[in-house]
Amino acid sequence: MSGNSASTYKDLDAIVLGAGACGLMCAVQAGYLGKKVLVLEKNDKPGAKILISGGGRCNYTNLYASHQNFISENEHFSKSAFAQWTVQDTISFFETYGISGQEKTLGQLFPTTNKAKDIIKVFTDICEDFGQSIRCNSEVQKVISVENGFEVTFKDSVTGNEHQVYAPNVVVATGGLPIAKMGATDFALRLARQFGLNLTSTAPALVPLTVTGKDHDWYEQLSGTSIFSRVSNHKISFDENILFTHWGLSGPAILQISSYWRPGEKITIDLLPDSNIVDLIEEERNHSGKKLLASFLEKFYSKKFVEAMKKYLPVDKNLASLSKDDLLSIEELIHQFSVKPAGDKGYDKAEVMRGGIDTSELSSKTLEAKKVPGLFFGGECVDVTGWLGGYNFQWAWASGFVIAQNI
Structure with a gap:
């Protein structure tokens, strides 16, 4: 993980906001394609929600996941992402890095080690191999459109210093409103509004x-x-x-x-x-x-x-x-x-947020905002909410993969 000063982040293909499941997958998949990203994470470690999922064991996908296991105002929206990144792709990806799955009830797949931290280690190791920077303790203050891209201002919560970084693409993977004590905020929703995107009504789900x-x-x-x-x-x-x-x-x-x-x-x-x-x-x-x-x-x-x-x-x-x-x-x-x-x-006891960025604002094939080229949204902040049991992870992995192909 990089502790570089912000001035060293040159020639980025994208700035990824949030080192959760979607943001980490996006960084890794971008690395495979030779693209350079900077991941900004508010918490002091990546993958805070991954760590607590499935009672700390992380049910990282579901064998039966399809668009029918998701709630959205457009039930067809997730079909394209799930065609591009399937459940088998998730299983194969983790198996390549030594994590095999064991099925518990109703198709839920857990790592045989039963440790969520093993899932996170896969991503942090690959990011290190590709030279992708994950910068923790970095709270994004603002995102503005500039010529040919975006300027992101973030504050280092350890030093208190503010930094500006630039990239042609910004990926918003900051999650939803659960769970505040783990750093959840309405950042993605505020940013979407700032750029004139519609939201669907939000509420606690799996609660x-x-x-x-x-x-x-x-x-x-x-x-x-x-x-x-x-x-x-x-x-x-x-x-x-x-x-x-x-x-x-x-x-x-x-x-x-x-x-x-x-x-x-x-x-x-x-x-x-x-x-x-x-x-x-x-x-x-x-x-x-x-x-x-x-x-x-x-x-x-x-x-x-x-x-x-x-x-x-x-x-x-x-x-x-x-x-x-x-x-x-x-x-x-x-x-x-x-x-x-x-x-x-309420959100403190909810597993996920229902609703979010209106899917009609995004391309289903790329997850790019139709009105704002270069701005992508993935994971929980989008109006695609899965059932309990690994479904939301499958959406996070798939959306991270799709975005990486298009930044």
Whole structure:
């Protein structure tokens, strides 16, 4: 990593803002093409968000990633990038540098070493080999158009000195609004506005949902309880675990649906998605009608959860004495558990930002701003938001690759 003074950065092909997944991939791919870039990173190390992803293990792609796993006002926009840089390209790229993947649930690929820092090391090593400069502790103050390119002013947060650098291209890969304590800001959105580009509305995504009011205590008492469920709204459904928390609901299925949820809407949870609870009760009571509903439900759920169900269900009745109305209540609660979240836990707990730079402002083939030649946007700041489980990394790698071809 370079600690050169700014005056030594001559003949740059591009200045890359942000040393996250998109910015690092862009720098590396530019190096393969003999292009020289300077990467400016606000934090004291590159790849801050890579380091915490997947619990520090980094689920660096998903075997099933396609444009259909992404939310955008233009669902077709990401097709070109994913055609240029495929999941297989990601796998091959990391394998070339000694990182092979192991599949966990639902196509998520983690390095066999289970260490996110190994992913970052691949990029920093290649950048060093190519002489690409990654300058950390460098906060960008402004970006202005000058003749045949851009002037970028940045401040060295260690010395306090300001520097100006020039390049014909600027790549904005500064991420979205989560997570402020890791250096996230609205820089990309402000810069887009400065250059007259439209934004789509932004919100936290892949984020836990909150429950307040009269039901809050019921959720709180279940904190830590995890149940495999089908969570759905009018747009989509996900089959994964939910997790009850002190503030409401989390877990993979909730994080997934949160990207599609809007304030004021309800979500429906099927707490036993692969069976019909009434059929199972009928079958059981043919053998053992005296069994209490509570004992029967403990075959599927924890004691704590069954105890909490007392509020809604006759768990102390035996199966033989359950009425039609009882069975209807049980079926509705188990298969159509309805929740109207009060809100979400915000950007500090969100994995990604939904929305961002309007895709209609960018070329889908190059990710260059149509109105501002030489200005490129990639990664999370663009209105392309992936599902949980490595999808957003695949977009970051693909967009970094595409931009590198065109700077």
